[in-house]
Amino acid sequence: MSFSEKIIAWYLLNKRDLPWRNTRNPYNIWLSEIMLQQTRIAQGTPYYHKFIDNFPTVEDLANANEQEVLKLWQGLGYYSRARNLHATAKKVVNDFDGEFPTTYKGLIKLRGVGDYTASAIASFCFNEPEPVLDGNVFRVLARYFGVAIPINSSKGSKYFKELAKEVMNIGNIRDYNQGIMEFGSIQCAPKNPKCSNCPLNDGCIALKEDKVHQLPVKLKKTKVKARYFNYLVLMDDDSSTSFIKRTGKGIWQNLFEFPLLETEKEINLEDLKNEISKVVELDEVSNIYLYNEQPIIHKLSHQHLHTKFWILKTHAKIKEGIEFSKLDKYPAPVLIADFIKAFKI
């Protein structure tokens, strides 16, 4: 048996029954692929069900408003995926009469659809012989063929794409593509791969040369930056607060948060008092206190957010105030949603 035939054979014996594996509907496949970008299946699966329940078709998704989509996406991270998802749904409905493109070339033009996702949809739904290259596939190919070129270099992406095309199974690209990913996830796992009972262990170069744990090679990760967030949680006599959409560049675009004072380092109450007017207009403040004595360190991929929530009570009515009890209607970062959940007036 060839490499690809062994992959397919292993897959047919070991595949998990996942919700999007019982369909070739491009809407369902597209939705699942966007959600699973850089996301574990266990984390993404409940969101897939939520979206299919709320938006059974691409028309339903297109007719929603962005805030509704972001609210359902809340907690899944990488929120540009949700914004692009919504934009693409509208594009498909308005420009393509509700039909997704049926080729790699057509699919990759959609916002949020890159090389991997275009290949996945084209092969899963339309049998187009295009290899998928995700983290699992990079690992399987790098190990089996003993390739030490960094997978996240430009040379690496070209090399692995060519290699993947050479070894793919054109006759059953749907099962082959899903199979090599499943194989990478379960058998050729990043840590403690099961080499002893692996159906490919006789031809695996990394195993023969004892380099399984050195492959794949990945270029250095950038370092994490520390930021210092001070959220001003206003509260007037009607139990309303100021809750505003985060605009501009950077993290959490179009999600909601309290008025934010970002500082170069951690600050105390006196420092804060001098800066309040830069963030909010308040005629009168009757009481200020710090909600969390220890800063909450919310960790993102590239940033650690050292966060303090300051409670500011006022008798003046807050402009465009929102009742605390209604904050959970708005899409918010996990950091904010966790605070709202824990904070009791």
Place this chain on the structure above:
DNA sequence: AACTCGGGGAA
């Protein structure tokens, strides 16, 4: 080519 964009689970 390097940076940015979340959150969580496993070891």
Place this chain on the structure above:
DNA sequence: TTCCCAGAGTT
């Protein structure tokens, strides 16, 4: 703690 997950878009 560190790694990395069915990656894509921007600079």
